[in-house]
Amino acid sequence: MSKLVIENVSRVFPAVRGGAPTRALEPTSLSVADNDFVTILGPSGCGKSTLLRMIAGLDTPTTGTLMLDGKPITGPGADRGMVFQSYTLFPWLTVSENISFGLRERGMAPRECAAIAGAWLEKVGLTSFANHFPKQLSGGMQQRTAIARALANDPKILLLDEPFGALDNQTRGLMQELLLGIWERERKTVIFVTHDIEEAAFLASRVVVMTARPGRIKADIAVDLPHPRLYTLKTSPEFAVLKARLTEEIRAEAVLAAEAH
């Protein structure tokens, strides 16, 4: 059964000061099954973030429809949790209060909120930072909190927009394993946008490759690597084959994108 159905969705940004309108995304169709982990891989400016924002309901498509569980998406809502590339924890709330933001919004009692926040703090390894403010945390810790904040709300689908883009390589590797571990346990439907080939291949059960602007889907590649996946997978021969294939797919697009900018 398909959880998320995207049909002929396109996005054209209106012209600014007499210039030509920007075609960010060509009409695109995509179905995402329940419990799938889909990564959307593409060069910068390929409309992958735009597509994700439309799924979140933060942007509206120029044409086409998006359906989640058979219901059209008309605006943002708690059923689609999102982790942004920029650090978007609320700076006036502690880590624990950040995680329970969505629960409080739903009117849940403070005691229950604290219990759920506590469980998520443990899952992302931040129990001892429960009462810290976001600015007292490193970038990796902030993004772990952001993941916990989105998942504590128990969304139907988790959207991640290059969440580890600003982190150093080592931290990024650890974060990927943490996210994958959570997915292997919780079996959420996840859509993860990235421009990093290795990241896309390591996390996904399915990689969707997009072309340079105007964006459209170029390839849709299933990843059959076994779970649980450990960092050692990244140096295995079958991973190298997959990476090589994705590199070929994306290289032509990166060249086009570089010429366009």
Added chain:
Amino acid sequence: MKPLAPISSSARITLGIAFFVLFVAAWSYATFGGFVSKTFLANPLTMLNDGWDLLTKQGFLTDIGMTIWRVIGGFVLAAVFAVPIGILMGAYKPVEAFLEPFVSFARYLPASAFIPLLILWAGIGELQKLLVIFIGSVFQLILMVAVTVGSVRRDLVEASLTLGARDAGVLKRVLVPAAAPGIAEILRLVLGWAWTYVIVAELIGSSSGIGHMIIDSQALLATGQIIFGIIVIGVIGLISDYAFKALNRALFPWSIL
């Protein structure tokens, strides 16, 4: 000196006091040295002497109390109107489109020019003094609060929306808390301006207050008293400023991390 390099807190205090010392030294040199006529500028000792006389014999403490009450009364009145209106203007674009042009216009109307009109409307009682401060502060406050609320990071609002926040929730749980330290800072700033309006209000048609004492002293050529009055205002301003800063730090510990 390296640009932006921090200094120790003892150095900061010493330097801060040093300028006051320098200022008084220059003043003493000009007055005791006979470079300025006594009629126009009293020397520091005369000023202190006159000040003591004001406090002990002329009931100047009552004047100070009156002025403080007027500033706080007028300012609180302005804040009670301005902060909610400013928040609504910053949060909702139609409210902004409705009010912004008028408020921007009203902001430039000089509060002191309203004094004759306010005397006609409200007499020369306390209400008139409060209204001068109110008119002087309220429009500035509204605009500054609106800008602060309107410039809350958009991605924080979006994050709250993906967590299920509705319109009222975005306002109450994102826009207001995110803008709160900025609003507190604006209140601190505009309170300083309220002090200038109160003195102007007291210069005309008043029978008490620091401004009234100053205008009386002018008739007597008592420059020592005038300067003492001005310095008292400065000291009260300094104290209230530090109190406000300390309060903001206590209320919003996260904003200074």
